[in-house]
Amino acid sequence: MSTPPQGQNPYGQQPPGQPGPGQPGPGGYPGGVTMPPPAPTGTSKVKKIFVGIAVVAAIAIGAGMWISGQDDADQAKKGDCVVNKGSNFKPDVEVVDCTSSEAEYKVAEKHDGQGECDRTKFSEYSETKGSDVLFTLCLAPHKP
Known part of the structure; x- marks a missing residue:
């Protein structure tokens, strides 16, 4: 038996640019076999949409809390009008426009x-956190 010349394939001709049998080809697989890339799952698109929705929701919730907090009693200042939307035992005092028919005080x-209010002239509303009094409002009846 004769030895084939150096550099030639003993099993026949290979197409140009293709590795011979047993030799790693593109992608590292023997015989020039290449594996296709994995198919996209689409989860990255779904994740981006979910993150976008979450960000928009967080902004909307934060804005809603900020806006709803603008009429809380802690925002009241001298001259503002307020209404008690709760009861005498569980007040829910909110700032309202003095021209509103809701304005009570x-x-x-x-x-x-x-703070100490002159109880002969004013009603008193205090807001607490635990045992600490945060602020006290002295409230005069509002006559529109």
Whole structure:
């Protein structure tokens, strides 16, 4: 038996640019076999949409909380009008426009912490956190 010349394929001719049998081809597989890339799953698109929705929702919730907090009693200042949307035992005091038919009281004084209102002239509303008094409003009846 004769030895084939150096560099030639003993099994026949290979197409130009193709590796011979047993030799790694493109992609590292023997015989020139290449594996296709994995098919896209589409999850990255879904993730991007989900993240986008989550960001928009977070912004909307934050804006809603900020807007709804603008009429809370802690935002009241002297001269503002307020309404109690709760009860005497569980008040829910909110700032309203003084021209509104809802306006029940006008803020005569506002004290940081515990304040003393002249109870012969004013109603008093204090907001607490735990045992600490955050502020006190002295409220005069509002006459539109």
